[in-house]
């Protein structure tokens with residue numbers, strides 16, 4: 001992969017990369033189309049990265065469908081799919097990790113310790129292997145995007161990081177490979193997340209700026225969904241991810257909510 005990327009670079013071609021864990025849906029395809037419009041060569045990476053899963057998480061049952069993924073991705077005009085296996089990405093003795101100290105800690109970092117070190121490490125490796133000029137990530141994983149932006153800045157990767165807005169199902173549910181785990185009843189109750197965000201956004205549009213009130217608006221639909229269990233629902237500064245009590249700068253209302261046995265993420269940026 002690296003030899004090919006170096007070859008493209010010597011020819012003066014601009015490379016875009018879209019890192020994914022496969023099980024592609026319209027959200028991933030939107031990233032690929034944005035990449036297609038921004039570069040000469042689009043590299044899709046598919047790698048279910050073991051180091052970003054905790055010991056009791058869903059690594060073994062994470063949905064995998066490489067042939068289906070390639071069928072979906074090809075019409076977006078990708079030039080290359082890089083699908084390494086875990087043994088080649090992490091040979092015996094691998095012990096080097098990238099950590100983004102502060103940004104890893106809140107939100108998803110609370111319930112998934114080590115997750116973002118796994119993400120930052122594998123994204124570093126994928127950047128070194130694919131040698132991109134520009135890389136695309138979804139705002140759906142808001143904290144991941146913040147972590148990667150900071151890593152790229154702090155470690156002088158010299159890669160442009162572009163965020164892509166959350167792609168949703170027609171009824172508002174944020175698209176996710178993990179939505180496939182939901183039963184019919186859970187799928188209905190999963191709408192509580194986007195409804196909560198919409199309620200908070202409506203309150204914000206009506207002038208509400210107090211975190212407590214905005215969070216209360218977001219929490220109401222979730223409290224009314226009996227199959228849901230909150231991991232976190234928080235209002236944080238959109239860049240530093242620090243806690244916010246009164247909105248004076250762009251903030252993110254971010255949530256992780258279990259619906260049955262599936263942990264779902266959603267968020268919405270509020271800009272005064």
Ligand code: AMP
Pocket residue numbers: 019020021022027028031136137138139140141164165166167168174175176177
């Ligand atoms: P994943 O394979 O789920 O790790 O996601 C790969 C990339 O696709 C990440 O940058 C995600 O943020 C992005 N992504 C996943 N779901 C969505 C979505 N619904 N809308 C936009 N981007 C998404």
